[in-house]
Structure formats: structure tokens, C-alpha cells
Amino acid sequence: MSKNDISIQKAQKEDYDELRKIFLKTRQENFNWMEYDSIKLEDFDSSTEGELILTAKIGNDIAGFVSIWEEDKFIHNLFVSSNFKRCGVGKALIDQSVKEVGLPLTLKCVRANVNALNFYLSQGWTIEEEVIENEPYYLMKYEDISVLEK
Template identity: 80%
Template sequence: MDKNYIYIEKAQKEEYDALRNIFFKSRQENFNWMEYDNIKLDDFDSSTKGELILTAKISNKIAGFISIWEEDKFIHNLFVSSNFQRCGVGKALISEAVKAVGLPLTLKCVKLNENALNFYLSQGWTIEEEVKEKEPYYLMKYDVINALEK
């Protein structure tokens, strides 16, 4: 498997089952602050409705996806299959999101999601605000300065 070649394109409807599975399994494996029984396979559909979805593939296998609310340049979801983590998929998806919708990009990162937080910070994202709600999160931003540095 050539993990150096990542192909990204707009998601096709026939890929949605694989994307649902990545979304479902990733949340089960990593979202330890959520009740396990509250994570459903069809959460993908409601969570990505009306958004641009880009799919990343390595060796013709779906490695991950990103969904973006285009009007606000807001990344709503970024998920990488556990089989393809640390292969550059997340970085490639962010780069393609920049090409698709421009900068600055924003996202929310749940405070307890330390792996995601560390990833975003390593890619040059900045914490703009800490929001203390039932599920505290950071509002993060990626702009031209960050893109040039990475």
C-alpha cells in the first residue's frame, strides 16, 4: 500500500456507507466522553447534511473524509480511519478544504478530544475562544499565516 499517495475528491453517494462506518467507528473508538449507546451509524447523514464532503483515498481504499459548511468555511467533521492514521490524510484533507472554500477555516474541537486538539495545533490552527457549555470546546481558526507556516 502506497501511503504516500492520497487522492481526494468530492464524495460520491456510493461511498456514503464506507464514510458512515468511518464516522461511526472513529467516534466509538475516540469519543470517550459520549455515551457509547448514543453513537449511531446514521449520525453521519444528519451531521453532514447540506455540506461539501471530500473523501480521501489511499490505494483506492477510503481513508477518511472532511465535511465543510461552505458558507462559513466551517469544518464540521474530519475523520480518518484508524487504519490510515498518521499517514498524512488529515493534513491532506485540510489542504484540499482550503483549495475548495478558501481561508480562513474554522472548526470546533471538543476540549476532551485531546488527540484532535494536538493534531490541529500541530498543523498551525489557533485557539480563538474556549466555549464552556455542557460539552466544552475550542473554537479554532486556520488562516493564511498558519497555511504559510505549515
């Protein structure tokens, strides 16, 4: 699959059931620092309330999504279905986020989420700060202006 096979658009209400499933399943599969039973389908709604949500589709399948708190250019959620990992979906969602809200983008990456951390670093994100709280995390920043030139 190439990046040309990925289409990104603003989420429609009819997408939400599938987005909830991706949010739930991805967290269950990867968030081993959380209690499995504490992860709920309806978490998607409270976690994305008031945010811009962009969906990535490959063919007719929703492959992932990003939700952004627009006024701060803060990526709150970026999830890719396990069926579409390593297909360029995460990068495409970041690139479209830049086009929608501008730079710099920021996000928090839980320190225990090593796969996500490695992905962000590979995409040119930088660690701005390490925060030690209940769930230690990195505050990360993305400033790649070349995305805007595409």
C-alpha cells in the same frame, strides 16, 4: 505512505456507506465523553446534511473525509480511519478544504478530544475562544496561506 499516495475528491453517493462506517467507528473509538450506545451509524447523514464532503483515498480504500459548511468555511467533521492514522490524510483533507472554500477555516474541537486538539495545533490552527457549555470546546481558526501556493 506519502502525501502523493492520497487522492481527494468530492464524495460520491456510493462512498456514503464507507463514510458512515468511518464516522461511527472513529467516534466509538475516540469520543469517550459520549455514551457508546448513543453513537449511531445514521448520525453521519444528519451531521453532514447540506455540507461539502471530500473523501481521501489511498489506493482504492477510503481513508477519511471532511465535511464543510461552505458559506462559513466551517469544518464540521474531519475523520480519518484508524487504519490510516499518521499517513498525512488529515493534513491532505485540510489542504484541499482550503483550496475548495478558501481561508480562514474554522472548526470546533471538543476540549476532551486531546488527540484532535494536538493534531490541529500541530497543523498551525489557533485557539480563538474556549466555550464552556455541556461539552466544553475550543473554537479554532486556520489561516495558512502557504497551502494556496502549492
